[in-house]
Amino acid sequence: MRKAIDAAAHPALLLADVVSSLGCTDLRFDEWKLDVALTAAQKGLMLPPGMALLAVSKKALEANRSARCPRSFWDWRPVLESNAEGHFPYTPATALLFGLSESLKMLSEEGLENVFYRHARLASACRRGIEAMTLKLFASDSAEYSNTLTAVAMPEGFDSDLFINHTLALVDLPLGKGLGKVKGKLFRIGHLGSINELELLGVLGGIEMALKSFGVKLPLGAGLAAAETYLLETADKRLPL
Amino acid sequence: MRKAIDAAAHPALLLADVVSSLGCTDLRFDEWKLDVALTAAQKGLMLPPGMALLAVSKKALEANRSARCPRSFWDWRPVLESNAEGHFPYTPATALLFGLSESLKMLSEEGLENVFYRHARLASACRRGIEAMTLKLFASDSAEYSNTLTAVAMPEGFDSDLFINHTLALVDLPLGKGLGKVKGKLFRIGHLGSINELELLGVLGGIEMALKSFGVKLPLGAGLAAAETYLLETADKRLPL
Amino acid sequence: MRKAIDAAAHPALLLADVVSSLGCTDLRFDEWKLDVALTAAQKGLMLPPGMALLAVSKKALEANRSARCPRSFWDWRPVLESNAEGHFPYTPATALLFGLSESLKMLSEEGLENVFYRHARLASACRRGIEAMTLKLFASDSAEYSNTLTAVAMPEGFDSDLFINHTLALVDLPLGKGLGKVKGKLFRIGHLGSINELELLGVLGGIEMALKSFGVKLPLGAGLAAAETYLLETADKRLPL
Amino acid sequence: MRKAIDAAAHPALLLADVVSSLGCTDLRFDEWKLDVALTAAQKGLMLPPGMALLAVSKKALEANRSARCPRSFWDWRPVLESNAEGHFPYTPATALLFGLSESLKMLSEEGLENVFYRHARLASACRRGIEAMTLKLFASDSAEYSNTLTAVAMPEGFDSDLFINHTLALVDLPLGKGLGKVKGKLFRIGHLGSINELELLGVLGGIEMALKSFGVKLPLGAGLAAAETYLLETADKRLPL
Numbered sequence: 025m026r027k028a029i030d031a032a033a034h035p036a037l038l039l040a041d042v043v044s045s046l047g048c049t050d051l052r053f054d055e056w057k058l059d060v061a062l063t064a065a066q067k068g069l070m071l072p073p074g075m076a077l078l079a080v081s082k083k084a085l086e087a088n089r090s091a092r093c094p095r096s097f098w099d100w101r102p103v104l105e106s107n108a109e110g111h112f113p114y115t116p117a118t119a120l121l122f123g124l125s126e127s128l129k130m131l132s133e134e135g136l137e138n139v140f141y142r143h144a145r146l147a148s149a150c151r152r153g154i155e156a157m158t159l160k161l162f163a164s165d166s167a168e169y170s171n172t173l174t175a176v177a178m179p180e181g182f183d184s185d186l187f188i189n190h191t192l193a194l195v196d197l198p199l200g201k202g203l204g205k206v207k208g209k210l211f212r213i214g215h216l217g218s219i220n221e222l223e224l225l226g227v228l229g230g231i232e233m234a235l236k237s238f239g240v241k242l243p244l245g246a247g248l249a250a251a252e253t254y255l256l257e258t259a260d261k262r263l264p265l
Numbered sequence: 266m267r268k269a270i271d272a273a274a275h276p277a278l279l280l281a282d283v284v285s286s287l288g289c290t291d292l293r294f295d296e297w298k299l300d301v302a303l304t305a306a307q308k309g310l311m312l313p314p315g316m317a318l319l320a321v322s323k324k325a326l327e328a329n330r331s332a333r334c335p336r337s338f339w340d341w342r343p344v345l346e347s348n349a350e351g352h353f354p355y356t357p358a359t360a361l362l363f364g365l366s367e368s369l370k371m372l373s374e375e376g377l378e379n380v381f382y383r384h385a386r387l388a389s390a391c392r393r394g395i396e397a398m399t400l401k402l403f404a405s406d407s408a409e410y411s412n413t414l415t416a417v418a419m420p421e422g423f424d425s426d427l428f429i430n431h432t433l434a435l436v437d438l439p440l441g442k443g444l445g446k447v448k449g450k451l452f453r454i455g456h457l458g459s460i461n462e463l464e465l466l467g468v469l470g471g472i473e474m475a476l477k478s479f480g481v482k483l484p485l486g487a488g489l490a491a492a493e494t495y496l497l498e499t500a501d502k503r504l505p506l
Numbered sequence: 507m508r509k510a511i512d513a514a515a516h517p518a519l520l521l522a523d524v525v526s527s528l529g530c531t532d533l534r535f536d537e538w539k540l541d542v543a544l545t546a547a548q549k550g551l552m553l554p555p556g557m558a559l560l561a562v563s564k565k566a567l568e569a570n571r572s573a574r575c576p577r578s579f580w581d582w583r584p585v586l587e588s589n590a591e592g593h594f595p596y597t598p599a600t601a602l603l604f605g606l607s608e609s610l611k612m613l614s615e616e617g618l619e620n621v622f623y624r625h626a627r628l629a630s631a632c633r634r635g636i637e638a639m640t641l642k643l644f645a646s647d648s649a650e651y652s653n654t655l656t657a658v659a660m661p662e663g664f665d666s667d668l669f670i671n672h673t674l675a676l677v678d679l680p681l682g683k684g685l686g687k688v689k690g691k692l693f694r695i696g697h698l699g700s701i702n703e704l705e706l707l708g709v710l711g712g713i714e715m716a717l718k719s720f721g722v723k724l725p726l727g728a729g730l731a732a733a734e735t736y737l738l739e740t741a742d743k744r745l746p747l
Numbered sequence: 748m749r750k751a752i753d754a755a756a757h758p759a760l761l762l763a764d765v766v767s768s769l770g771c772t773d774l775r776f777d778e779w780k781l782d783v784a785l786t787a788a789q790k791g792l793m794l795p796p797g798m799a800l801l802a803v804s805k806k807a808l809e810a811n812r813s814a815r816c817p818r819s820f821w822d823w824r825p826v827l828e829s830n831a832e833g834h835f836p837y838t839p840a841t842a843l844l845f846g847l848s849e850s851l852k853m854l855s856e857e858g859l860e861n862v863f864y865r866h867a868r869l870a871s872a873c874r875r876g877i878e879a880m881t882l883k884l885f886a887s888d889s890a891e892y893s894n895t896l897t898a899v900a901m902p903e904g905f906d907s908d909l910f911i912n913h914t915l916a917l918v919d920l921p922l923g924k925g926l927g928k929v930k931g932k933l934f935r936i937g938h939l940g941s942i943n944e945l946e947l948l949g950v951l952g953g954i955e956m957a958l959k960s961f962g963v964k965l966p967l968g969a970g971l972a973a974a975e976t977y978l979l980e981t982a983d984k985r986l987p988l
Binding site: 220 | 676677678679702703704705707708709711712714715718719725726727728729730731732733734735737738741
Binding site for chain 3: 787789795796797798814815816817818820821822838839840841842843
């Protein structure tokens with residue numbers, strides 16, 4: 025993206041929604057010359073929700089100074105001014121700041137490379153499980169696969185919104201909906217932050233059960249077997265903790 | 266305020282900052298025809314900080330629709346739309362929502378009249394304590410006294426900002442600063458939310474100690490005696506729990 | 507047991523260890539004429555560990571009065587005396603008492619019959635999963651099956667203690683050991699308290715993975731398929747919440 | 748005590764109840780040749796209640812092996828055996844063990860000398876406050892004063908048990924009772940663990956208020972003034988944190 029912007033010598037700011045990627049996959053704000061990166065507490069940072077975190081480039085700060093458009097969220101200028109002196113302009117969510125200090129320690133103890141590898145491995149296991157259930161991944165290009173979220177195409181003849189309601193009622197498992205054009209056509213599985221192998225297997229088992237009882241034909245256990253096989257194949261390749 | 270606006274047939278919206286009053290003193294949004302009232306979690310609602318709560322009139326909602334000015338905070342429209350269907354447009358601070366449910370239960374169990382009376386009584390005890398220390402309340406008109414906060418004029422020849430630093434260092438008691446025109450001239454004592462008689466006495470004791478060691482001449486114990494006397498006089502008049 | 511004791515007119519006290527059954531399966535202290543029943547906070551009561559709970563019959567209280575044997579645990583007499591007046595003889599674990607109040611509310615909201623049925627159904631699913639893995643349940647008589655714990659015979663040629671270490675290292679899943687005569691010969695799966703279907707599937711998945719990589723021959727996914735099949739067959743038969 | 752036992756060449760074990768002193772005042776188990784020292788989580792260790800901690804000498808361990816008397820508490824032998832291998836014989840109060848790790852860190856950060864000095868200083872302030880209220884300390888010999896607890900003689904003509912009830916009802920302050928021979932004759936103020944200057948002043952204020960409204964003649968504020976004066980005199984002498 026940055027290369028295209030630079031090639032066109034376009035003045036656009038490069039904004040990245042990293043809500044579902046910071047602390048899960050590699051992100052290099054300076055090296056990739058991002059202008060704004062935005063995340064939240066409750067994903068890769070493993071905290072309760074209630075805090076947004078932003079990184080902002082000098083260029084974005086300058087653009088902000090002259091912007092005239094209505095904002096739909098915070099004005100970050102008073103925050104930046106107060107933060108420079110070690111303060112906040114308003115009372116911050118202090119409990120989450122203490123939590124952030126702890127979650128950064130946890131990520132540092134596991135090691136970012138290990139954290140990224142854990143996400144990549146679980147994502148790959150999830151995709152193999154889904155395909156072994158005879159379902160199709162929504163992303164047709166494997167280069168576009170996400171390590172934090174898997175979107176699954178709902179089989180022909182079934183509405184994914186109804187399926188999501190069914191899954192929640194059957195096994196208390198909340199799946200994400202398809203929005204806009206893909207409403208009713210896909211469901212999304214989140215696998216990021218504080219998650220391990222057994223939790224992923226539990227989720228895949230719940231999806232198998234929900235699909236079967238929703239009328240989708242599939243061999244029970246096949247998705248789990250595929251995920252387990254992959255996890256075992258890669259068990260030795262785990263980076264050392 | 267409302268009467269003046271109505272008398273002038275002025276189209277202005279009436280906005281009330283109730284951060285330090287909701288859940289502490291009487292507030293009647295509809296009866297007083299307020300247009301916006303804004304509070305936060307960490308005062309009268311006794312929660313950790315991290316959530317704003319607003320009440321908005323129809324008139325304010327309409328004004329919002331046509332407003333063109335840059336906002337410095339949230340756009341509430343997506344919230345209102347989603348809330349109408351029982352949802353949030355973004356992930357809310359769920360832990361605080363559970364906490365809010367509990368603090369509303371607590372306020373209801375104590376009874377709003379009792380809650381308001383407790384704040385009024387402790388505020389009155391605080392003012393008597395301060396005056397017995399030979400200090401002056403910043404509010405010259407007793408009709409303007411607040412039941413949640415007492416601003417105290419710093420004696421001549423002393424800087425209140427330095428005094429506040431001294432108090433924090435001496436007895437680990439954070440007082441509020443004077444802002445703008447009154448910078449250096451007053452300090453503020455908060456007495457709202459989850460607070461009782463002994464906590465107030467501890468605060469007054471800390472202020473006495475800090476004043477004395479800061480060089481202000483005052484009889485130690487006098488402020489506490491005045492507060493205790495008032496609390497005892499009114500002990501029988503506590504509304505029944 | 508009670509019938510045999512009564513038939514023999516034997517004076518023995520009937521003591522029941524209900525640590526892993528209270529709040530999980532039916533227990534009728536008075537009706538079954540138990541003399542002592544003992545449980546703990548961290549099983550069916552779903553609390554952190556740190557509290558024992560006992561029910562004691564009049565007969566056991568009387569026996570206690572004349573007992574001369576060294577005790578290896580608390581003397582309950584001072585507790586009973588103080589409790590009668592609403593006190594404790596020593597400072598109790600107050601945080602757990604508040605927790606107990608909440609867990610009793612949760613059990614009551616779900617309904618004891620539903621709680622017992624949930625345990626029975628998950629236990630049955632666990633046993634079917636284990637058998638489909640071609641393993642053998644340690645209990646040969648189905649009348650002896652437990653709804654809170656499943657003991658699994660380790661296949662010939664494998665040591666269960668080593669397997670338990672392997673499972674913990676591979677998928678961070680702690681299994682219970684065989685003790686005394688059965689040391690090295692079985693492992694135990696706990697499925698009680700705050701547990702649901704997906705957690706059980708995750709545990710079965712972890713066991714499949716650990717067995718496979720430990721050298722036990724088994725078809726991956728077969729245990730999970732059996733458990734899922736049973737859970738789906740009985741999904742409609744869940745008692746209404 | 749140890750000197751007297753040694754001088755008499757008596758085989759008695761020296762047992763110390765350090766519940767209200769460990770983490771508050773100096774204690775040297777080895778140097779003072781204690782045989783058993785017993786404390787709990789909720790005092791100087793600043794944790795919720797629910798855990799006992801013991802130090803035991805070799806001599807006491809040997810005596811324990813041959814003891815035949817009924818015990819009224821735990822048998823520590825299974826604990827010692829399991830602890831030696833890094834285990835517990837029963838499920839321990841894990842939440843308190845994590846808490847203990849944190850409270851030991853806190854004590855270490857403050858420094859034991861500072862912790863002891865803080866307790867000594869607050870105890871001294873408490874005693875001066877009580878005496879300025881025209882009350883008498885129960886301990887007639889100042890060498891017997893405790894730095895964690897102050898026992899106060901109830902003035903002639905007043906029952907301390909009734910006074911303790913009155914104080915709890917009036918200002919929600921729980922005081923300790925006199926037991927045995929001194930029942931009705933004294934009340935006890937605890938000032939140990941996580942406690943600071945303002946909390947002590949709040950407690951003294953509550954006692955002044957309760958005494959006054961109980962009919963005891965005393966000058967309100969005098970006790971607080973004395974405590975404040977002492978705390979100010981010693982404020983510079985605080986050991987550096």
